[in-house]
Amino acid sequence: MKHTIKELEDIASQVRRDIVRMVHACQSGHPGASLGCADFFTALYFEVLNHKTDFTMAGAGEDLFFLSNGHISPVWYSTLAHAGYFDKSELATFRKLNSRLQGHPTTHEGLPGIRIASGSLGQGLSVAIGAALAKRLNGDKSYVFALMGDGELQEGQNWEAAMFAPFHKVDHLIASVDYNGQQIDGPTDKVLALDSLQAKFEAFGWHVINTDGNDMKSIVEGLHYAKTLTGKGKPILNLMSTQMGAGVDFMVGSHKWHGTAPSDAQLAVALAQLPETLGDY
């Protein structure tokens, strides 16, 4: 471990502060699933990934990460800034004119850490598979990570990708699902039920593991365990239970905070629940 669980939880607290402040500042963005994934991003960038903050697009010899559900950009931007990809002062530009921190992540403005645009859903897993195939051709044994939303799995392209990866033995790929059970129009069970994602992915030939995405120890151990499963002919799926809005009590568990910004009063309530650990931007 590079960090203790407590240290990682402290980083995640700061990331959560950043998320609500960023979304509040521009009065737009997606706080719910960003908060829900703060622990995952912290674990990934501060504990799991072998990566360099001196960013190169190719990332030869480094682990790569692809975000498919691009609307949770606030959590990624904050994590990248605290990890050292760019100065945290730039977080203040989120969703504002002439910013590198676009509403959804993109390579277009050259933000370090981003390797593909995402936002239109369902495309990230295919891209991650492509990156893993290219690494294999290059004899590069490092890992490729991806994150998808659960509602996003209603997009058919995911299942094209899910069928492809086991058949082609893309086995240095660790994909996670943000399994929060919520989407814009309501609970996934009411919009279009996903039923057993574990059974579905296993039927396609994936090795599926389960983690608690809002328990730092569970997620760190789960991702390390996932690495030990690679190289055996199967891609790995981390089915990661999270709570939308985790860390801010009035946002927890409701799709209403998918894409809604907090008011001044709500921001104050939220920040009171989230200790400032690394200094606000």
Place this chain on the structure above:
Amino acid sequence: MKKYTYTEKKDTRSGFGAGLLEAGKKNENVVALCADLVGSLKMDAFIAEFPDRFTQVGIAEANMIGIAAGMTINGKIPFTGTFANFSTGRVYDQIRQSVAYSNKNVKICASHAGLTLGEDGATHQILEDIGLMKMLPGMVVINPCDYNQTKAATVAIAEYEGPVYLRFGRPVIPVFTDPDQKFEIGKAWMVNEGTDVTIIATGHMVWRAIEAGEKLAEMGIDAEIINIHTIKPLDEEAVLKSVKKTGCVVTCEEHNKFGGLGESVARLLTTELPTPQEFVATNDTFGESGTPDQLMTKYGLDPSNIIEAVQKVMGRKK
């Protein structure tokens, strides 16, 4: 009229297959992907030579585009292959976000474009693909005119950094361009110098323009014929230089007149040099089943249609 002859007929898709093999030999980063149409895309030779650099994706075009985009990140130069319809309309958003907006070095290679796919009918005959692709910021759009030019274009796009749409077709047509040509993206090819009218043609329509030009010469009309193989970026200088001389233009394409080469030329001329123009193109329609020749006749893409358009546009000259 400069004399063009040919000794054989070949399909442009075979030019792609030959070019892909050559590009693969020149650069080990060239890789190929296909969505269950290896034989139709003539990828067999590349696969036989470089089995590890080919990925069969199955009937999953969206996944193919995403995988290709991902492969560029580690320096690969992916060539995706399927029919033009499934290369564009079916996967427009994947191309838009993962390739064009992300500026990935993917070569989207599309066979069976236009009406000349023939008997399969309108579900497979896309006449809108040039428009779809040229609308994407940063996308290069190329529609070569014969086997040799398609081969040369395939080699050239491997050496170009950025997203490219390469359009070619199924039928065998005359091979009349130089087998050793150097293909320059965005550079028009002067097929015949003339003074009375400019005929601008792309893809399968170039040979038809030559046939029309020969008949026009017999009628005493001296046609300048330009091959625009690169629809985007358009060789504006070549178009303007010619039209300044001739004062009228006919554009020819196996594509809907909405969104095609003709509209790109019209946009240029409207702002730079307003000029009478006629369009030889399909007219806001889907295709249908039939032989390629029957379809080209029914939808107004024969040399006779070019001649009629020339006569009409010359009558509109001031």
